[in-house]
Amino acid sequence: xxxxxxxxxxxxxxxxxxxxxxxxxxxxxxxxxxxxxxxxxxxxxxxxxxxxxxxxxxxxxxxxxxxxxxxxxxxxxxxxxxxxxxxxxxxxxxxxxxxxxxxxxxxxxxxxxxxxxxxxxxxxxxxxxxxxxxxxxxxxxxxxxxxxxxxxxxxxxxxxxxxxxxxxxxxxxxxxxxxxxxxxxxxxxxxxxxxxxxxxxxxxxxxxxxxxxxxxxxxxxxxxxxxxxxxxxxxxxxxxxxxxxxxxxxxxxxxxxxxxxxxxxxxxxxxxxxxxxxxxxxxxxxxxxxxxxxxxxxxxxxxxxxxxxxxxxxxxxxxxxxxxxxxxxxxxxxxxxxxxxxxxxxxxxxxxxxxxxxxxxxxxxxxxxxxxxxxxxxxxxxxxxxxxxxxxxxxxxxxxxxxxxxxxxxxxxxxxxxxxxxxxxxxxxxxxxxxxxxxxxxxxxxxxxxxxxxxxxxxxxxxxxxxxxxxxxxxxxxxxxxxxxxxxxxxxxxxxxxxxxxxxxxxxxx
Amino acid sequence: xxxxxxxxxxxxxxxxxxxxxxxxxxxxxxxxxxxxxxxxxxxxxxxxxxxxxxxxxxxxxxxxxxxxxxxxxxxxxxxxxxxxxxxxxxxxxxxxxxxxxxxxxxxxxxxxxxxxxxxxxxxxxxxxxxxxxxxxxxxxxxxxxxxxxxxxxxxxxxxxxxxxxxxxxxxxxxxxxxxxxxxxxxxxxxxxxxxxxxxxxxxxxxxxxxxxxxxxxxxxxxxxxxxxxxxxxxxxxxxxxxxxxxxxxxxxxxxxxxxxxxxxxxxxxxxxxxxxxxxxxxxxxxxxxxxxxxxxxxxxxxxxxxxxxxxxxxxxxxxxxxxxxxxxxxxxxxxxxxxxxxxxxxxxxxxxxxxxxxxxxxxxxxxxxxxxxxxxxxxxxxxxxxxxxxxxxxx
Numbered sequence: 001x002x003x004x005x006x007x008x009x010x011x012x013x014x015x016x017x018x019x020x021x022x023x024x025x026x027x028x029x030x031x032x033x034x035x036x037x038x039x040x041x042x043x044x045x046x047x048x049x050x051x052x053x054x055x056x057x058x059x060x061x062x063x064x065x066x067x068x069x070x071x072x073x074x075x076x077x078x079x080x081x082x083x084x085x086x087x088x089x090x091x092x093x094x095x096x097x098x099x100x101x102x103x104x105x106x107x108x109x110x111x112x113x114x115x116x117x118x119x120x121x122x123x124x125x126x127x128x129x130x131x132x133x134x135x136x137x138x139x140x141x142x143x144x145x146x147x148x149x150x151x152x153x154x155x156x157x158x159x160x161x162x163x164x165x166x167x168x169x170x171x172x173x174x175x176x177x178x179x180x181x182x183x184x185x186x187x188x189x190x191x192x193x194x195x196x197x198x199x200x201x202x203x204x205x206x207x208x209x210x211x212x213x214x215x216x217x218x219x220x221x222x223x224x225x226x227x228x229x230x231x232x233x234x235x236x237x238x239x240x241x242x243x244x245x246x247x248x249x250x251x252x253x254x255x256x257x258x259x260x261x262x263x264x265x266x267x268x269x270x271x272x273x274x275x276x277x278x279x280x281x282x283x284x285x286x287x288x289x290x291x292x293x294x295x296x297x298x299x300x301x302x303x304x305x306x307x308x309x310x311x312x313x314x315x316x317x318x319x320x321x322x323x324x325x326x327x328x329x330x331x332x333x334x335x336x337x338x339x340x341x342x343x344x345x346x347x348x349x350x351x352x353x354x355x356x357x358x359x360x361x362x363x364x365x366x367x368x369x370x371x372x373x374x375x376x377x378x379x380x381x382x383x384x385x386x387x388x389x390x391x392x393x394x395x396x397x398x399x400x401x402x403x404x405x406x407x408x409x410x411x412x413x414x415x416x417x418x419x420x421x422x423x424x425x426x427x428x429x430x431x432x433x434x435x436x437x438x439x440x441x442x443x444x445x446x447x448x449x450x451x452x453x454x455x456x457x458x459x460x461x462x463x464x465x466x467x468x469x470x471x472x473x474x475x476x477x478x479x480x481x482x483x484x485x486x487x488x489x490x491x492x493x494x495x496x497x498x499x500x501x502x503x504x505x506x507x508x509x510x
Numbered sequence: 511x512x513x514x515x516x517x518x519x520x521x522x523x524x525x526x527x528x529x530x531x532x533x534x535x536x537x538x539x540x541x542x543x544x545x546x547x548x549x550x551x552x553x554x555x556x557x558x559x560x561x562x563x564x565x566x567x568x569x570x571x572x573x574x575x576x577x578x579x580x581x582x583x584x585x586x587x588x589x590x591x592x593x594x595x596x597x598x599x600x601x602x603x604x605x606x607x608x609x610x611x612x613x614x615x616x617x618x619x620x621x622x623x624x625x626x627x628x629x630x631x632x633x634x635x636x637x638x639x640x641x642x643x644x645x646x647x648x649x650x651x652x653x654x655x656x657x658x659x660x661x662x663x664x665x666x667x668x669x670x671x672x673x674x675x676x677x678x679x680x681x682x683x684x685x686x687x688x689x690x691x692x693x694x695x696x697x698x699x700x701x702x703x704x705x706x707x708x709x710x711x712x713x714x715x716x717x718x719x720x721x722x723x724x725x726x727x728x729x730x731x732x733x734x735x736x737x738x739x740x741x742x743x744x745x746x747x748x749x750x751x752x753x754x755x756x757x758x759x760x761x762x763x764x765x766x767x768x769x770x771x772x773x774x775x776x777x778x779x780x781x782x783x784x785x786x787x788x789x790x791x792x793x794x795x796x797x798x799x800x801x802x803x804x805x806x807x808x809x810x811x812x813x814x815x816x817x818x819x820x821x822x823x824x825x826x827x828x829x830x831x832x833x834x835x836x837x838x839x840x841x842x843x844x845x846x847x848x849x850x851x852x853x854x855x856x857x858x859x860x861x862x863x864x865x866x867x868x869x870x871x872x873x874x875x876x877x878x879x880x881x882x883x884x885x886x887x888x889x890x891x892x893x894x895x896x897x898x899x900x901x902x903x904x905x
Contacts, residue, residue, distance in 0.1 A: 032585075092603045092864075094583045103605035103799065107632065111612065188805040203612045204808060251605030270901070339742060357741065357882035446882065447875050454871055476579070 015052050019045050036076070044068050085261055085482035093239050093252045100253035101217055104224065104241065108214035112198060114138060118208040121166055121174040122183060131186040134169055135208055137194065144169060145192045180205050197227070224249065261483035274448050274455035275464070281363070282460040282491075286431035289370045290424055296371065297378025298416065302408075305386050323376040331440040334369045338441075359457035362442050366458050370437050374427065385419040386412065425499035432492045438463045461488045537564045538803055538810055539588035540795070541576050544569035546592075549827035557814045563806065575601055582606035582798050589801040590810070595626035595635060595792035599864035602629045608797045608804075610634055613811050618818070623833045626792040626859045635794030636815045637833035639825045642790040642854040643688060646758045649772040651676065651751050656776030660695070660786075663755065663779060667736050670754050679736035681748045681756035684881040686873040687789060687860075688757050691778040692731075694858075695786035696724035698891065700869055701861055711865045712904050716873060716895035717888075725888030727781065732881065741881040748773075760829035763846055775846055777853035788853070789860035792833055793824075865902055872898045 026041030047068070051060045087093075095103065120135035123144065134144045134153070142153040153169065161167045166174055180187070184205070192200040192208070197216070200208040215224045215233075224233040224241050233241040239255030240248050265271055300319065304312055322330065337344045338355035346353055355365045389412060397407045438444055444459035444467060455464050465488060469481030542550045547569040558565040568588065570576055575597045581587045583606065593601065601607045609632040616624050619637050627635035647656045651670065657663035667679030682688045686700075693699075697720025702713040715721070731737055738744070748756035749769035758766065758775070766773055780786040795815050801807055814820050821834035825841075831851030832838045841848045861869075876894035879885045885893070898904075 091579050091600060092605075094579050095605050096583070099583060100605055106799075107602070107605075107609055107630070184805050185802075188803070202805060204805060204812070209612050250603040339740065354882055357878070358884075446878060446884075454875075 015048075019049055022048070040072065040076075081482040081485055084478055085486055086256060086258060087254050087479050088239055088252075088257045088260075089254050089479040089482075090477040092250060093254050095251055095253050097235075097239070097253040097255075100239075100251050101224070101241075103251050104249050105213060105215055105217060109199070109211040110214060112210040112212050114210055118200065118210060119206050120202065120208050122180050122187065123169050123172050123174050124183075126172060131183050131190070133187070133190060133192065133202070133208070134166055134174060135200070137200075142166075143192075143194075146190050147192065150192050150194065177205070257479070261480050262487075264480065265483070265487070274459075277448070277457070278455055278459045278461055278464045279491075281458065282432060283495075285363075285366065285370075285460060286428050286434075288367055289374055289431045289434075290428045292367070292371055293374035293378045293427070294382070294420070294424060296375045297380075298382045300375070300379045301382035301386055302412075304383060319376050319379055321376075322373050323380075327373055327436060328440065330373065331369060331437055334365075334372075335441050338365050356442055357446050359446055362446060362458045366438065366441060369441055370431070370434065373437070374431075377427070381420050381423050382416060385416040388419065389415050421503045422500075425496055425503065428499065429492050429496045432460070432495065433462050433488070434460065435462045435466065439466070461491065536562060536806075537566055538590065538806055539566045539568060541568050541570040541588045541591040543571045543592060543793075546824065546828055549824050553820050553823040554810075554814055557810065561809075563810075565810070575604075575606075578606050578796075578798070579604040582800055585800060587798045587800060589803050589807045590795050590797055590815075592638070592793055592795050593635070594860075595637070595794050596789075596860040596862050596866060598627055598629045598634050598794075598862040600867065601796060602634060603864045606799055607634050608799045608801075610636060610797060610808075610811065613808055613816070615816055618816065618834050618836065620833075620835060620855075622790070622859050623792050626790075626862055627794050629862060635792075635796045636811050637792045637794045638815065638821050639793040639828070639830040640790055640833050640851070640854050641760050641793065641828075641830040642850060642857045643691070643757050643759045643788050644775050644850050644853045645680075645778045646748065646756045646762075646766065646773045646775055648748055648751055648754050648756075649774055651754045656774045657755075657779055659783065660779045660781045664731075664736065667754055668734055671735050675751075676753055677735070678738040678747060678753045679731075679734070679755060680738075681744060681753045682737065683743045683757075684737060684741045684877045686870055686877060689877055691757075691780075691786035691788040692728070693721070694788075695778075695780040695782075696727055697721045700873070701863070701865075703858065703861070711863055711902060714895050714898055714902075714904065716876070716898060717892040721891060722888050724781070725886065725891065728880070728887040732887075737881070739881050739883065741878065760831075760847070760850055763829045775849040775853075777856060785853070785856045788857045790854045790857040791860050793830070794833075868898055868901045872901070 022041050022045040026038050026045060029038035029041060047064060051057070051064050115138075118135055118137065120133040123132045123134055124130070125132060130146070132144050132146050134142065137143050142155075142158060143150055144153055145151060157170050158166055159168045168174060175183070187202055187205070190202060194200060194210075198210055198212055200210050203209045214228055215226055217224050222235060225231070226233070226243075231243045231245070231247070233243045233247075233249055236242045237255070238252070238257060240250075240252035242248050265275055303309065304316070335356070339346070343355065345355070353361055355361050393411060393415075394407065397411055402410070438458055438460055442456070442458045444454075444456040444463045446458075447454050447456040454467050459467070461484065465481045465484040468477050468484065470476060540550065540554075547567045550567045551565075554565040554567065557563075566588075570588075571592055573594070575593055576591050578587055578591060578593075578601065582604075587606070611633045614624070614627075614633045614636055616633070623637045623640060624633065627633055627637055645656065649655065652666055654666075657666060663679075667676065670676035671679065686693075698718055699715035701711050702715060732739055738747075745756065745762070745765065746769075747753040749766065749771040751771075756762075757778075778786040778788065795811065797804075797807055797811070816834075818832070818834045818836035818840075821832040822837040822840060825832045825837070825847065829847050829850070831847055831854055832841065838851065841851060843849075843852065860866075872894040876885075876890040880887050880890040884890075
């Protein structure tokens with residue numbers, strides 16, 4: 001018998017444990033009718049099984065986890081928001097079309113006044129265990145029925161108890177009230193359609209409510225008709241029923257609206273004006289942060305490179321602090337410091353600056369905070385780049401009689417920039433998407449007084465997108481937000497691509 | 511090995527069959543405001559055990575619609591949920607709630623309360639509590655107690671500020687909801703309203719004639735530091751005795767008690783005498799249109815939520831005022847809740863039309879612009895009204 005090592009057992013336990021877990025989750029998703037996720041999880045489970053248990057191919061073992069997680073957390077959301085961008089998914093347009101029309105029909109029903117409440121009793125058909133309701137309707141006739149059918153009962157079919165209660169129908173006993181509750185799930189879905197469009201629905205376990213529809217729906221021509229006014233409503237291209245006179249019915253449904261979310265960015269003035277300001281600030285903000293952050297970091301690095309400086313280690317530790325503190329924490333502290341008049345900054349300098357309420361000061365505040373959080377990184381990479389410059393080159397420059405300024409501009413700077421350029425471009429892309437700083441510090445505010453979705457002076461594209469999607473004030477507009485996030489992706493992608501191209505040509509020159 | 515894999519798959523498929531459907535028949539799920547779940551649980555327990563039903567109270571809601579507009583249609587919503595009545599219009603237009611006209615016992619509530627949960631001639635929620643903001647007076651700083659008139663308030667505040675005892679007159683958020691009493695006091699309104707229902711959203715009163723005439727008063731109060739232009743709600747100013755007055759809601763009471771400050775709750779006096787009316791909000795229980803437990807939920811609403819005892823139990827827990835008339839009669843008029851309620855009876859219901867979404871945006875922005883000194887009050891409100899009219903397609 002082969003000896004089974006502890007590690008082997010552990011490995012098997014882990015692999016099979018993981019596979020079982022994924023299978024269970026896939027099954028859960030199947031029950032919730034989340035088809036994509038379910039299929040994806042089943043597929044993942046089988047792939048993991050074949051890669052780690054059956055096959056001995058090593059590269060797959062290293063690639064698979066990354067690929068699966070990439071699919072789940074990046075590719076799937078990207079495609080999903082891509083799909084949402086072409087719909088009008090927003091408040092009031094969350095239902096499917098059938099749900100929406102159903103809601104319109106249901107909500108407009110007018111209760112019909114009956115002299116006495118319509119009490120019902122429950123009968124089970126012997127053979128099928130189907131639930132039927134027996135009730136007395138207006139003209140003192142008895143009826144039996146459910147959603148499928150309703151028939152009038154003959155007096156001879158009924159048997160009454162002494163106190164006038166129905167005892168049995170066609171020899172079938174009615175259920176006692178304590179038994180009725182067991183069939184609550186079937187009873188609650190029953191809608192009995194009587195003649196002349198009147199419907200009966202149970203409102204509790206004893207009573208039926210009679211109501212009359214205001215609208216009728218004709219599925220073949222896709223048209224709602226108001227029975228009272230005769231007005232006809234047809235679906236418009238924005239997922240809503242509309243009459244000829246332009247009256248809209250609510251709720252609407254989620255509809256495909258093509259490129260309208262994208263074009264509205266240009267055609268809708270309430271969208272265009274704030275978006276232009278937001279876009280400008282996004283780019284200017286990213287550019288300023290990277291430039292100032294880098295210059296500041298570089299200057300510090302040069303100072304630190306000076307041989308005779310003392311207690312370098314102490315200062316270096318201090319400068320790294322902004323990197324070490326979680327930015328959520330530090331930004332919230334900053335926002336407290338910036339409070340007008342009562343904030344620490346205003347108190348120390350005895351000034352009254354509307355830091356977070358004036359558009360220009362808010363932008364300055366954002367820049368200060370972002371500069372504070374980026375310079376340590378820039379300082380680190382600059383230090384690295386400067387120290388990587390071969391000392392022979394610098395010595396040669398010194399021997400050739402180059403002045404310190406010339407050494408800096410002609411030798412150090414080009415070499416440093418060449419090394420850190422890719423990092424600067426990455427920082428730029430990060431700054432374009434620096435949601436946290438904006439959201440926590442100013443919330444994008446102060447807001448412009450006239451804008452769709454509450455855009456503000458310090459909003460960058462991604463924080464504005466967030467506001468459109470989840471702000472809740474203008475109503476959530478997921479469709480438009482998805483379209484904007486795609487625009488954001490294009491913007492960041494284009495700038496990064498341009499930067500990388502530029503860098504390549506620079507390298508060729510060198 | 512392969513056999514083991516097939517076995518696992520079989521096990522997982524068997525699992526599919528064995529798991530009971532997502533919700534058992536005898537379970538009701540109710541989403542409530544966080545912090546209030548214990549009160550709801552206690553008040554539902556007797557009914558639940560009597561009927562053999564599990565009432566699952568979950569703290570999921572805060573302001574807004576508990577995310578129902580998204581979760582409801584996706585089938586991820588509860589059976590019932592609580593929301594403030596001003597969401598009614600938006601909930602109905604999103605199609606995520608069911609009409610409760612056949613459930614609500616209208617006579618149990620004041621007309622203003624039922625009109626809050628009415629929309630399109632139907633009732634959509636069962637009211638539980640009424641809550642509104644009110645004026646709190648710091649009794650250490652103002653031993654004479656709550657102001658009877660606006661002049662009283664104004665002179666107390668200005669003299670305290672002048673003597674350096676106070677740094678600001680009234681601690682408040684400078685936004686539509688908190689400033690509504692002062693806005694009302696100088697003649698402004700959001701939509702013209704008839705007996706508490708706001709059907710006519712064509713008539714916007716953000717720049718009403720009376721308001722434009724009196725707008726300079728607001729500028730004066732801001733300059734006199736009666737309102738704090740930094741627009742930060744610094745409650746510690748009030749509890750530390752640096753501000754004589756604060757606008758508070760039932761939700762602030764716990765904090766004030768903990769801070770040990772001596773205060774008095776009262777109505778807010780209007781400039782020209784009488785009372786400045788704040789918005790009153792009704793907390794109500796709404797039914798998810800996509801609930802699978804329609805009848806059970808209705809039963810719960812009738813037998814539990816609609817009772818005076820329930821309204822009383824919930825409001826006792828959070829210092830608000832019962833919506834139910836019978837329960838309200840038992841509230842001690844001298845208690846904090848009683849004082850909130852006394853003022854609330856004079857307030858006007860917050861509009862529940864979905865157009866309010868736009869109103870809040872422009873209105874709040876106008877207040878912010880005014881507080882930051884970007885615009886005078888009249889100009890800020892005038893441009894807000896114009897923007898609002900454009901957004902709503904009026905004119």
